Amino acid sequence: MSLIIVDTGVANLSSVKFAFDRLGVSAIISDDADVISKATRIILPGVGAAPFAMKAINTKGLTPVLRSLTQPVMGICLGMQLIFESLEEGGTQTQGLGLVPGKISALDTKGQPSPHMGWNTLTKTNDDPLLEGINDNDYAYFVHSFAAPVSDITLASSEYGSKFSAIVRHKNVYGCQFHPERSSIVGAKILENFLKVPA
């Protein structure tokens, strides 16, 4: 098995790699399209602003390979947002990778401090092998200002002012809005499950 963490140029790569190290799995960080296309499983991390991230991915020429993947893929945080069709940020529209249907927009916190930062509870909305051993009201660590709405592809939701998708799945592509690599045993379980979901 080869697990690749895509080097988008805008992510906290080492903390994701360390999380897999703690599971006894050695992940490879790469921005090589050939290596990515041949991987068994792929992680797409990301932090920061969407326009910068998409620009970095396009500059590295990774968009075609990321759109062609049929093996299990997981986007984390901004990486989760980039798998959607479009992202609206600061009045501008950024085209996403379009691996899953839907649109990212600002999270309406209803006047609460923004970004949404800290540990929030998950509510399962669909069964999936990724959620094996995960229960309603388990906590995960979030830090974001934008989010995907709850839809058919939502596996688990969370709420901060408004409800939003905490975990999504469409075909082979998963997304976690929170940081599983920083979500203690709950996050570790989700990463472990991702390594086992049927390819």
Place this chain on the structure above:
Amino acid sequence: MLARRIIPCLDVRDGRVVKGVQFRNHEDVGGIVDLALRYANEGADELVFYDITASVDDRTVSPDWVSKVSRSIDIPFCVAGGIKSVAAAGARLASGADKISINSPALARPDLINELCDAYGRQCVVVGIDTFEENGSYRVKSHTGDPDKTRETGRKTLEWVEEAALRGAGEIVLNCMNQDGVRKGYDIKQLSKVREVCSVPLIASGGAGATEHFEDVFKQANVDGALAASVFHKSVIAIPDLKADLKARGIEMRL
């Protein structure tokens, strides 16, 4: 529901965790990775590492221990100390820090906040503020790591909080210096005033000595997190007990 955060603060000096009273007289309390692991296992929601000598000595945080901490723990952590440039912040984030916190360098050159926000996103930019009450007014001090080098900035705390958030800070840590290390409770009055003007998450710091102090700061000042050092380092309060007690008192906690 979003939980309130309990955040042990580890003041780092020369590669060890230390703690002083009102920023003076530091004593050794343990190794960085050992304490980080202990607190993560006890249920801390996040950790903050302040290299308290960094700004005054004009050096930066060692990426070496940042990487070791990132490798060891599975909760988020923030590093602070002498980060004066986008590149210096980037090095720490690349080593696995989730956030970087700036204090004196942001006061010296406020544009640094904008630059960090543009480069890495608001979510990882924390602005730490050392605030002191004098004659009923709240003022910001800088270079507080060394009492002999501490400076008045001429800035009012409430104004600086608003400016930092506008410039792109994703979180504010307010260190109320009158309360620091004396364990008589957080500065609820000041934190409540700051909460009113602070649009981003607000973390209270300085003064925690008992479970009631945490309860009060969450209920009365509505802060998102409470930071403490000596009560945890000296085992005055055990984190699992604290979180269970606060939960029983109606405060959302991750147990």
